[in-house]
Amino acid sequence: MAKNENNYGGNEIKVLEGLDPVRKRPGMYIGTTSSAGLHHLVWEIVDNSVDEAMAGYCSRIKVTVHADGSVTVEDNGRGIPVEKHPQKKIPTLEVVLTILHAGGKFDNSAYKVSGGLHGVGISVVNALSKRLVAQVKRDGGIWEMEFSRGKVTSKMKRVGSSKATGTTITFWPDEEIFETTVFDYEVLRNRLQETAFLNKNLKIALVDERELTPRTDEFCYSGGIVDFVKFLNEGKTILPGCSKPIYIEGSSEEGVPVDKRGEVEVSMQWNAGYSETVMTFANDIYTDEGGMHLEGFRTALTKTMNDYARSHNLLKEKDSNLTGDDIREGLTAVISVKLPDPQFEGQTKAKLGSSYMRGLTNKIVSQGLSEYLEEHPNQAKEMFKKASQAAKGRLAAQKARQATRRKGLLESAALPGKLADCSVRDASMTELFIVEGDSAGGSAKDGRRRDIQAILPLRGKILNVERVGDHRAFSSETIQALITAIGTGVTTSMGDGGDFDISKARYHKIIIMTDADVDGAHIRILLMTFFYKYMRPLIDAGYVYSACPPIFGVKVGKRIHYVYPDGRTAEEALLAQAIEEYVPRDGEGKQRKYSVQRYKGLGEMDPQQLADTTMDPKSRILQRITIEDAAKAELAVSRLMGSQVEYRKDYIERHAKDARFLDI
Incomplete structure (x- = not known):
């Protein structure tokens, strides 16, 4: 420097x-x-x-x-x-x-x-x-x-x-x-x-x-944001011939007033996935809500790619231009700008509002990307091929979404998992429990509060939406059931577009209720991936939760004391602590008789037990699903739910004890 x-x-x-x-x-x-x-x-x-x-x-x-x-x-x-x-x-x-x-x-x-x-x-x-x-x-x-x-x-x-x-x-x-x-x-x-x-x-x-x-x-990274892009794309399949990320940099011309000067650095690379990961920074501050530098980048990217495709006959005269969403499918990019007096906007002051940076970023990216495409025709063809496939998938996904919308109001006969709806229509008071299978669904239906709690059983595991495009995701009957039950519609995998409308949410608490075992955890993370990719505003609004069922019941006399995981302590230690706390001792220090039941599945509980431990607002434990940093969450989700096994294994080893639960 x-x-x-x-x-x-x-x-x-x-x-x-x-x-x-x-x-x-x-x-x-x-x-x-x-x-x-x-x-x-x-x-x-x-x-x-x-x-x-x-x-x-x-x-x-x-x-x-x-x-x-x-x-x-x-x-x-x-x-x-x-x-x-x-x-x-x-x-x-x-x-x-x-x-x-x-x-x-x-x-x-x-x-x-x-x-x-x-x-x-x-x-x-x-x-x-x-x-x-x-x-x-x-x-x-x-x-x-x-x-x-x-x-x-x-x-x-x-x-x-x-x-x-x-x-x-x-x-x-x-x-x-x-x-x-x-x-x-x-x-x-x-x-x-x-x-x-x-x-x-x-x-x-x-x-x-x-x-x-x-x-x-x-x-310490000698490659700077180029290394950042490589890191973000770890575990993802990169487009053929595109293993080296594109790097573009530039700054204001001489003579520009000091308060209007700026420097722009951009690195980008396409992978074979369906999501867009773009991280933007202004003076090293992460601008979660984007801003002028992101607007300039997107405008330059869309126009430059279409101009190149037209001039090199990749797009015919009769063809429509590729949309920004088409071009950005599978894109990973880092945008870093430096300027003397950044102005920040938005609720969290995480949006760059310095308007001149839009034009400067647009100009620098347009020039740099044009030069790259001309100098790398093979890579340009791969990028165009990816965008063209995205355009076809977008049209197919629109048809699938429209088919889901045409089903209209909920008709349980049309759902693969039959919804047991609640009677109250005020969404701010109602809850939807998403459960696995008919066994748990039966206990949940019998133990619920019918006025405010709805139950949607899922048969089998939900589709892993991180591995498929929008078209296949929206064609899944299980996902169609979720979309129809919740009522908001969906965004696209780009995080925008689609027909999502949070005001149409039929429930303000959407609770994932799965067994406290490995299979249950798998289903839970598949559902979280779906919500992150297609209904992220629900997570941002605090509507999505995970239920925390007990793992043990310690029965002393006629009373059962429930033992819940805390995300830190081993199950054996939790059980030992509970026995010591709940089982009284006689004058000689001997404990009374007691019995222990290990709950392997929600279906093992009778309706009243399930209600008392997991569904009753007065006594249950819920974990609110939050996204404090959407880009990092996308990175974790893509690695956990992508095709590279080693990243899932590494994450599980590092974070197995990191879960935290809240009383709600």
């Missing part, structure tokens, strides 16, 4: 307002005080280090989770300035850590581009930490300063000498603020790996000291 030659000192730190409001209203600054907000503290500090890397001054970042729950972020950048601030007359390090909106990002002289507003972030981390220690190597010295809940507890002092430079921040999150102060290694790992992909040759290390044997991951 070329270095920005401007200075980074106290004069570049601009101060806008104080820090006091942060502890009173933390949600305004980090979004939430849940686990997501806790991890946001790490992102804010890491973003500072990444800003130094983007400016050309940092090549290494290390994040360490300590045994006491604290986190250290260390970089080899220039170090936060330590000289006296010209306005505040206190060390600049203290200004940056104790005053809101104090940071080099607010003045173009320090950073050309940056990942957000780091002056807000690092001071917010300080405010929400019960303790924070800052160490800076700069100007030949090592400087330290300590804080507690945003207040100085130990003034800045020189503690040593060093020719090296860099900043090290260690913080202990405040239990008074956060619902949990336990950091999730996988969340940290995924985000840091993503950051390494976006910053070519930047070395990022993650160390977890909470285990007896510390766990370590290191990331």
Whole structure:
């Protein structure tokens, strides 16, 4: 990376307002005080280090989770300035850590581009930490300063000498603020790996000291976003001759005003699948909702592909143009733009609103893709062939969807799994239980609340929609039954289009209720894959749940105590804990007589037991299915449900104990 030659000192730190409001209203600054907000503290500090890397001054970042729950972020950048601030007359390090909106990002002289507003972030981390220690190597010295809940507890002092430079921040999150102060290694790992992909040759290390044997991951990618695309496509079948991802880069022309400048990087590759995976970033911030850079990319992709097909006689004069959906079927792409003052929009501020980036991205992608297609005619033919097949599948899928819609209102005789509907018509009050087979369906029908709970039994396993196109999916009788029962229609596998309308949902709780065994788990994930691919808005709205049936019943006298999985503890240990808790002992320490039943399937329970344990809103346990990061979810789903067995095996080994359940 070329270095920005401007200075980074106290004069570049601009101060806008104080820090006091942060502890009173933390949600305004980090979004939430849940686990997501806790991890946001790490992102804010890491973003500072990444800003130094983007400016050309940092090549290494290390994040360490300590045994006491604290986190250290260390970089080899220039170090936060330590000289006296010209306005505040206190060390600049203290200004940056104790005053809101104090940071080099607010003045173009320090950073050309940056990942957000780091002056807000690092001071917010300080405010929400019960303790924070800052160490800076700069100007030949090592400087330290300590804080507690945003207040100085130990003034800045020189503690040593060093020719090296860099900043090290260690913080202990405040239990008074956060619902949990336990950091999730996988969340940290995924985000840091993503950051390494976006910053070519930047070395990022993650160390977890909470285990007896510390766990370590290191990331460094010389290929940058090209390596990112390869990673996203792992386990997928790549189009013939297209093993090397396309890479396009460009920037604004000379003479463009500073506030309208930008840099664009795009890498893309097509696989033989049916889903589109496009991840977009602005200054390393993941823009989940897309924005102007995504619009520019899509426009350029559609027009350039059609223009090439016309000029090379791949599309005849009588043929219609390929649609954007056709062209993007099976596409994996990463779009990364850099700009001096990004404007973000949308409910979660995850949409790039800087309008000039649409035109710049369009121009750069159009030119780069045109050159690629001309220079790689064989690959161009494979891409066109894939898009043409998608167009045929789109037309067939439209017919299949129309056939499903024509069935009109529910008629149980037409359904392969017969729906037992509820009497209440207010969707906000009703629930649909999707169960496996007639045995469980029978118990569920008898044990349900007939006014608000509907039952839809499925016969056999649902189709694995990750391996098939829209046409085959919508031709499945089981999937037609699901679509008709829920009533919303579907999106296409691209995630848009289709006839989906969430206002037509017939139930606001759609509950997957399967056996607590391997087969049940398989059916559950097949259903989750279907919902993710064709009814994702239901997941986003919080309508989709998974029931948690008990795995044991411990009978003491006439009373049965139910034992539920917690996603962390082995079944044998759970049973032992339950026996110890529920079975009383006599004066000599001997336990009373008891019996244990292992529930292998829902059909083994009588209707009342099923109602009490799994269906009654007062006593059941449900897991709400969420998608916090849709792109990562698609990646996990495609690997788990795709054709490559090794990825499923690896995932199961790594995540077998990670499930979590909620009382709802």
